[in-house]
Amino acid sequence: MRRYVIIGTGVAGFSAAEAIRELDASCRIDMVGDEPHGYYSRPGLAYYLTGELNEAQLYPVGENDFRRLGINRLTAHARSIDAQSHRLGLHDGSSLAFDRLLIATGSLASPLRATGCDAEGVIKLDSLNDARKIIRLAGRARRAVVVGGGITALEIVEGLTARGVKTHYFLRGDRYWSNVLDETESRIVEHRLKEEGVTIHYHTELEEIIVERGRVVAVCTVDQRKIPCEILAVAIGVQPRKKLAEASNIRTERGILVDETLQTSQADVFAAGDVAQVIDPVTGETTLNTLWAPARQQGTVAGKNMAGVTTSYHQQPPLNVTRLASLTTTIVGRVGRGDDLDLHGIARGDSETWRRLPDAFAAQEDFDVNRLRLLVGRQTLLGAIVMGNQTLSRPLHHLVSRNIDITPIRSQLLLPNAPVADIIASFWTEYRTREALCKAETVNSGWR
Amino acid sequence: MNIRSLFKSEVTRREVLVGGWVIPEPARCVQCGICSFHCPINIDVRRYAWQGEAVKDSHCLTCGECVARCPRGVLSFGHTGLSNVEGG
Numbered sequence: 079m080r081r082y083v084i085i086g087t088g089v090a091g092f093s094a095a096e097a098i099r100e101l102d103a104s105c106r107i108d109m110v111g112d113e114p115h116g117y118y119s120r121p122g123l124a125y126y127l128t129g130e131l132n133e134a135q136l137y138p139v140g141e142n143d144f145r146r147l148g149i150n151r152l153t154a155h156a157r158s159i160d161a162q163s164h165r166l167g168l169h170d171g172s173s174l175a176f177d178r179l180l181i182a183t184g185s186l187a188s189p190l191r192a193t194g195c196d197a198e199g200v201i202k203l204d205s206l207n208d209a210r211k212i213i214r215l216a217g218r219a220r221r222a223v224v225v226g227g228g229i230t231a232l233e234i235v236e237g238l239t240a241r242g243v244k245t246h247y248f249l250r251g252d253r254y255w256s257n258v259l260d261e262t263e264s265r266i267v268e269h270r271l272k273e274e275g276v277t278i279h280y281h282t283e284l285e286e287i288i289v290e291r292g293r294v295v296a297v298c299t300v301d302q303r304k305i306p307c308e309i310l311a312v313a314i315g316v317q318p319r320k321k322l323a324e325a326s327n328i329r330t331e332r333g334i335l336v337d338e339t340l341q342t343s344q345a346d347v348f349a350a351g352d353v354a355q356v357i358d359p360v361t362g363e364t365t366l367n368t369l370w371a372p373a374r375q376q377g378t379v380a381g382k383n384m385a386g387v388t389t390s391y392h393q394q395p396p397l398n399v400t401r402l403a404s405l406t407t408t409i410v411g412r413v414g415r416g417d418d419l420d421l422h423g424i425a426r427g428d429s430e431t432w433r434r435l436p437d438a439f440a441a442q443e444d445f446d447v448n449r450l451r452l453l454v455g456r457q458t459l460l461g462a463i464v465m466g467n468q469t470l471s472r473p474l475h476h477l478v479s480r481n482i483d484i485t486p487i488r489s490q491l492l493l494p495n496a497p498v499a500d501i502i503a504s505f506w507t508e509y510r511t512r513e514a515l516c517k518a519e520t521v522n523s524g525w526r
Numbered sequence: 527m528n529i530r531s532l533f534k535s536e537v538t539r540r541e542v543l544v545g546g547w548v549i550p551e552p553a554r555c556v557q558c559g560i561c562s563f564h565c566p567i568n569i570d571v572r573r574y575a576w577q578g579e580a581v582k583d584s585h586c587l588t589c590g591e592c593v594a595r596c597p598r599g600v601l602s603f604g605h606t607g608l609s610n611v612e613g614g
Contacts, residue, residue, distance in 0.1 A: 089557070122558030125597065135559040138572055370556040399554050399598040406599065468599045472551070 080105040082384060083166050083174050085156045085322070086182030087111035088120065089370055090351030090377035092139070094180050097381025099147045105385075108174055110152045110166070115206045121370055121427065123209045124401075127237025136206065156183075159326035161344040178346050178384035181334060182377060183319035185352035185368055188422050190225075190312045194287030199294030200310045203230050203426075212311070216241040219308035223248060223297050225284050226313030227255055227418050228425025229400055232267070234311045236404070239274050246305055247271065248282040250419035257433050258414040260440070263449055263465060270403035284310075315422040316368060318353040331355055332423070333366050338390040340380040348384055350376035358393050367429045369398055395461070395479045396429035399471065408471040411461030411478040413453055432461070441491040443498040450499055454491055457483050470499060473506040482509065546588055549604035550575035561592035561601060575600055 082098050082105055084091045095107050118136040125131040144151065152174075158167035159181075165173045187202040189195070199219075201212050212234070216222075222238045224231055225248045238245045253264035268278055279299070286298040287310060296306045318333040329335045329343035333355035340348050340356070351373040355364045367373070372393065382389040395411040414433050424430060442451040448466030452459055452474070458481045462474040477484065487505045490496060552575060561571035567585050571592045574581045581592075593601040 119557040119559060121556035122560075125558055125560060131558065131560060131563055135563045138557040138559065138576065371553050394553075397553060399600075401597055406597065408599075471599055475553075 080177045080385075081175055082107045082178050082180070083176040084109045084180045084182060085111070085166070086180075086184055086351065086353075087113060087116045087151070088182060088184050088351060088373065089117070090182035090184075090354075090373040090380070091180065092117045093374045093377030094182065094348075094350060094381035094384070095147055095149050097378045098385045099149075101382065101385035101387055106150070107148060108150045108152060108176075110154050110156055110168070110174070112153070112155050113205060113207075114153045116151060118206055120205075123203060123206065124233040124237065126209050127203075127212060127233065128240040133206075133210075156322055159322065159328070159344075159347065161326065161328075161347055164346065176346075179348065180377075180380055180384060181323060181328075181342070181347065181349040181353060182351045182373075182380075183322065183353050185316040185318045185424075185426070187230075187312065188315045188317050190284075190314065192284065192287055194289040194294070195312075197287060197289040197294050198292050199308050200287065200312065201234075202312050203234055204316075212237060212309075213241070215309050216243050219243050221305075221307040222246070222309035222311060223284075223305055223307045224311040224313065225420070226311075226315070226425075227420030228313065228315070229398075229402070229427040230316075230425060231311075231313035231420070232271075232402055234313060235271065235276055236274070236401075238309065238311070239276060243309065244275070244277075246277045246279060246307065248279050248284060248299070250281070250283050252280050255418060255420075256414075257416045257418040258409065258428075259463070260414075260442075260451060262442075262444065263451070263463060266405065266449060266465060267403045270405060274403070313425070314420065315424060316352070316426050317423065318355075318366065320353055323349070323353075331364070335364065339383040339388060340376060340391055341383065348380040350380040356391060356393060359390070363434070365393065365430045366424050367393075367396055367431070368424055368426050369396055369429055370427075371397065372429075393431075396431050397475055397479070398427055398429075399468075400427060402465070405465055406468055407466075408462070408464040408468060408475065410463075410475050411453065411459070413451070413461040413463055439492050441496060441498045443496070450502075452491065452498060452502070454484070454488060457485055457488070459484055470502055470506075473502065477502075477506075477509075546603045546605055547586065548574075548581040548588065548590075548593060548601050550578060550581075550600050551602075552576065552578040552600075554598045555600040556598065558597070560595050560597060564591050564595045566591060571601070580604065 122136045155169040167173045187204045221244045223246045224235050254267050283300040285300045288296040294310050298304050320330045320334050323334045334349040336349050336354050352368045357364050379389050379391040397410045399408045439454045451463045453461040459478045464471045490501050555575040559572050569583045
């Protein structure tokens with residue numbers, strides 16, 4: 079009987095376990111995780127914070143599913159991997175034998191380095207425990223300060239605002255998420271936040287946390303302003319949890335380096351999800367993603383390879399459909415470049431690919447609270463952002479991810495004040511009709 | 527309401543019930559569970575989204591609550607292809 083050990087209880091780990099069980103009915107699967115809560119929807123925490131969901135709803139599967147899949151769950155901290163003897167050392171000195179091991183340890187919030195950062199009231203949003211803590215603190219807090227960027231910072235801002243906490247949001251630069259959104263998009267988000275009652279402080283950096291009796295009571299900015307608050311939320315990016323791999327002589331860079339089959343530099347040891355730095359076989363680029371869908375796909379691919387069915391991981395253009403200041407937003411492909419002063423490296427719900435925009439033209443259209451921006455390459459669309467009305471979200475996802483030739487509409491898209499949405503909509507209709515005809519012809523020729 | 531209009535509304539309802547169902551797009555789904563939470567008859571819509579299958583539960587009213595509530599546009603109505611309702 080083969081023994082599989084999975085470190086991590088997130089979506090990558092769960093998907094791997096599903097894939098393994100499908101291919102190997104009699105094997106042993108151990109799933110080891112630090113968190114006692116096991117597998118829950120990490121992105122769902124945003125809706126738990128705003129009160130749109132209750133805690134019980136965060137769990138996609140129940141005890142029956144774990145029994146059906148024959149997964150033994152163990153709450154423990156993995157300390158060391160001995161790849162030679164195929165043993166995983168745990169915090170209590172015990173060890174687990176494995177034939178194949180998956181590291182799916184995810185990522186953790188980058189810590190704030192400031193005096194007072196351990197005080198009651200300093201929060202982050204990594205886990206269910208963090209969300210519980212925010213809800214508990216928000217029940218008695220009147221004011222909060224949020225520092226950081228990306229999606230998580232807004233999840234916290236919106237969660238606190240929904241719970242009636244007056245929230246101040248510090249931005250180091252002059253706008254929100256400057257290496258993914260363009261200026262118009264940043265302004266749309268900021269405007270909506272202000273309408274919700276959030277005070278945005280531009281060019282503002284935290285200097286000091288003022289603590290009394292172990293609790294946050296205020297923060298001081300670099301320019302010597304003092305803002306009273308009972309909560310200081312930090313979302314300055316995440317770091318892949320790769321210490322275990324580093325301590326076990328597994329090759330790492332920004333994350334754990336894996337080949338196309340998601341195997342690490344050690345035989346029989348695989349990695350998937352936020353912690354894995356995956357390679358794109360076409361461009362040779364290696365990428366970190368902190369998105370749910372790639373984590374799931376990587377977990378499935380790793381599971382298949384662990385069970386002996388050789389499968390390559392093909393990275394799709396990263397897609398996230400999220401809410402930014404209550405505005406549904408689709409981000410797909412390559413849309414920005416450079417750094418964001420509010421983030422160290424990668425954020426949660428993020429992809430390094432989004433910021434690898436080669437030279438491209440932007441075609442854009444604004445209407446009311448909606449915004450559409452396309453990054454137009456030589457023959458294809460390289461990326462797209464759709465804010466508000468999501469009618470074109472699916473078509474654009476398809477056109478970007480399948481590298482569809484847009485030569486017939488390229489010049490129209492790049493005209494000044496082009497009706498971009500209309501051009502895409504009619505192109506999409508024609509494209510779908512053509513596809514349907516091709517399919518029908520294929521079926522007909524099969525009958526002949 | 528006369529009998530004709532009653533009949534007509536029944537036909538319309540049948541069109542929706544037989545002619546359409548809720549279809550997920552798994553690549554967009556993060557399993558947050560808002561769809562299942564808001565289903566008035568407690569169908570676990572999220573599970574269908576994980577499997578990438580249409581919500582084939584015979585109790586589904588196709589009321590659209592899950593479609594409207596999903597914050598990520600995972601769900602949409604699609605044609606089942608099971609019914610040709612032209613002419614009632």
